[in-house]
Amino acid sequence: MSKVLCCVVALACAVPASAAQRGSVQSDQDVLIALERGWNDAFYKRDVKFIENLLADEFIATYDDGTRGDKQKELALAAGFNQQIESAVQDDFIVKIYRDTAVVWFTLNIVGVKQGERSPLTLRYTDVWVFRDGRWQCISTQSTRVIQR
Numbered sequence: 001m002s003k004v005l006c007c008v009v010a011l012a013c014a015v016p017a018s019a020a021q022r023g024s025v026q027s028d029q030d031v032l033i034a035l036e037r038g039w040n041d042a043f044y045k046r047d048v049k050f051i052e053n054l055l056a057d058e059f060i061a062t063y064d065d066g067t068r069g070d071k072q073k074e075l076a077l078a079a080g081f082n083q084q085i086e087s088a089v090q091d092d093f094i095v096k097i098y099r100d101t102a103v104v105w106f107t108l109n110i111v112g113v114k115q116g117e118r119s120p121l122t123l124r125y126t127d128v129w130v131f132r133d134g135r136w137q138c139i140s141t142q143s144t145r146v147i148q149r
Contacts, residue, residue: 032129032136040108042078043077048079056138059140060139060140063143085110087109087110091109104129109122128140
């Protein structure tokens with residue numbers, strides 16, 4: 001009987017400890033949103049190294065004007081970025097995980113200055129990520145311009 005009681009007590013102590021450990025671990029959804037936010041910030045800061053680590057070698061982008069680019073083009077765009085941005089806010093995140101693949105949808109609301117005037121722009125993104133070598137890497141992004149009516 002005392003053996004059973006010891007097992008029950010040990011199990012009762014172990015459950016809260018494991019629950020506490022799980023609470024401190026970020027979910028894949030939280031990690032992916034943080035990576036998306038980091039990518040956005042890195043782009044405006046021209047932090048090419050950060051972006052280079054996020055993008056898979058086979059990365060393909062489809063831009064809002066319909067053109068495509070690879071990893072090198074995306075890195076060149078980040079390195080050469082020189083527009084005046086007042087704010088760039090991401091919201092409306094939807095994250096779906098399919099084993100080692102994830103799709104992230106979000107909206108990016110940008111306010112920049114064009115020819116001395118405030119110019120708002122809203123883009124919707126769909127990014128595809130794969131989990132490999134212990135980290136998430138983006139293999140594809142597509143942006144679509146939202147027309148303000």
